[in-house]
Amino acid sequence: MNQERIFTVLKGPHVSEKATVVADQNNQYVFKVASDATKPEIKAAVEALFEVSVTKVNVVNIKGKTKRTARGMGKRNDTRKAYVTLADGQDISFVAGE
DSSP: OOHHHHHHHEEEEOOSHHHHHHHHHHOEEEEEEOTTOOHHHHHHHHHHHHOOOEEEEEEEEEOOOEEEETTEEEEOOOEEEEEEEEOTTOOOOOOTTO
Protein backbone atom coordinates (compact mmCIF):
# COMPACT_ATOMS: atom_id res chain seq x y z
CA MET A 1 0.00 0.00 0.00
CA ASN A 2 1.48 3.36 -0.98
CA GLN A 3 1.87 6.22 1.47
CA GLU A 4 -0.76 8.44 -0.17
CA ARG A 5 -3.46 5.79 0.14
CA ILE A 6 -2.82 5.42 3.88
CA PHE A 7 -3.68 9.08 4.41
CA THR A 8 -6.82 8.98 2.25
CA VAL A 9 -8.40 5.81 3.70
CA LEU A 10 -9.18 7.28 7.13
CA LYS A 11 -11.23 10.48 7.10
CA GLY A 12 -11.34 10.90 10.87
CA PRO A 13 -12.69 9.50 14.11
CA HIS A 14 -16.43 9.12 14.52
CA VAL A 15 -17.30 10.58 17.91
CA SER A 16 -20.71 9.66 19.32
CA GLU A 17 -22.20 8.21 22.48
CA LYS A 18 -22.28 4.71 20.97
CA ALA A 19 -18.66 4.99 19.83
CA THR A 20 -17.60 5.99 23.34
CA VAL A 21 -19.43 3.05 24.93
CA VAL A 22 -17.96 0.60 22.42
CA ALA A 23 -14.45 1.99 23.02
CA ASP A 24 -14.78 1.50 26.78
CA GLN A 25 -16.30 -1.99 26.69
CA ASN A 26 -14.73 -3.75 23.69
CA ASN A 27 -11.50 -1.81 23.01
CA GLN A 28 -12.93 -0.75 19.63
CA TYR A 29 -12.56 2.59 17.92
CA VAL A 30 -14.84 4.00 15.22
CA PHE A 31 -13.51 5.83 12.16
CA LYS A 32 -15.12 7.48 9.15
CA VAL A 33 -13.48 5.88 6.13
CA ALA A 34 -13.45 6.31 2.36
CA SER A 35 -16.32 4.67 0.51
CA ASP A 36 -13.95 2.45 -1.50
CA ALA A 37 -11.72 1.40 1.43
CA THR A 38 -11.26 -2.31 2.10
CA LYS A 39 -10.71 -4.02 5.45
CA PRO A 40 -6.99 -4.73 4.83
CA GLU A 41 -6.44 -1.10 3.80
CA ILE A 42 -8.19 0.17 6.94
CA LYS A 43 -6.14 -2.17 9.12
CA ALA A 44 -2.86 -1.08 7.51
CA ALA A 45 -3.76 2.61 7.78
CA VAL A 46 -4.65 2.42 11.49
CA GLU A 47 -1.53 0.41 12.29
CA ALA A 48 0.70 2.83 10.37
CA LEU A 49 -0.79 6.09 11.65
CA PHE A 50 -1.37 5.20 15.31
CA GLU A 51 1.35 2.52 15.79
CA VAL A 52 -1.04 -0.02 17.33
CA SER A 53 -1.88 -3.67 16.65
CA VAL A 54 -5.29 -4.25 15.01
CA THR A 55 -7.00 -7.62 15.52
CA LYS A 56 -10.28 -7.11 13.65
CA VAL A 57 -12.06 -4.61 11.39
CA ASN A 58 -15.84 -4.42 10.90
CA VAL A 59 -17.27 -2.11 8.24
CA VAL A 60 -20.74 -0.52 8.11
CA ASN A 61 -22.28 1.17 5.07
CA ILE A 62 -24.87 3.80 6.02
CA LYS A 63 -27.35 4.91 3.40
CA GLY A 64 -28.04 8.65 3.24
CA LYS A 65 -31.48 9.81 4.26
CA THR A 66 -33.93 11.18 1.72
CA LYS A 67 -34.95 14.67 2.76
CA ARG A 68 -37.59 17.04 1.50
CA THR A 69 -36.29 20.45 0.45
CA ALA A 70 -37.76 23.56 -1.12
CA ARG A 71 -36.60 22.33 -4.53
CA GLY A 72 -38.05 18.85 -4.20
CA MET A 73 -36.60 15.67 -2.77
CA GLY A 74 -32.92 15.59 -1.90
CA LYS A 75 -30.61 12.90 -0.56
CA ARG A 76 -27.77 13.07 1.93
CA ASN A 77 -24.49 11.39 1.06
CA ASP A 78 -23.90 7.73 1.90
CA THR A 79 -21.22 7.17 4.55
CA ARG A 80 -18.99 4.31 5.65
CA LYS A 81 -17.74 3.59 9.16
CA ALA A 82 -15.14 1.12 10.39
CA TYR A 83 -15.16 -0.44 13.86
CA VAL A 84 -11.52 -1.27 14.58
CA THR A 85 -10.71 -3.72 17.41
CA LEU A 86 -7.29 -3.33 18.97
CA ALA A 87 -5.18 -5.96 20.71
CA ASP A 88 -5.23 -6.11 24.50
CA GLY A 89 -3.25 -3.32 26.11
CA GLN A 90 -3.36 -1.11 23.00
CA ASP A 91 -4.88 2.38 23.12
CA ILE A 92 -5.52 5.30 20.77
CA SER A 93 -5.71 8.83 22.13
CA PHE A 94 -7.31 11.53 19.96
CA VAL A 95 -6.20 14.38 22.22
CA ALA A 96 -4.20 16.98 20.31
CA GLY A 97 -0.65 17.80 21.33
CA GLU A 98 0.70 14.35 22.09
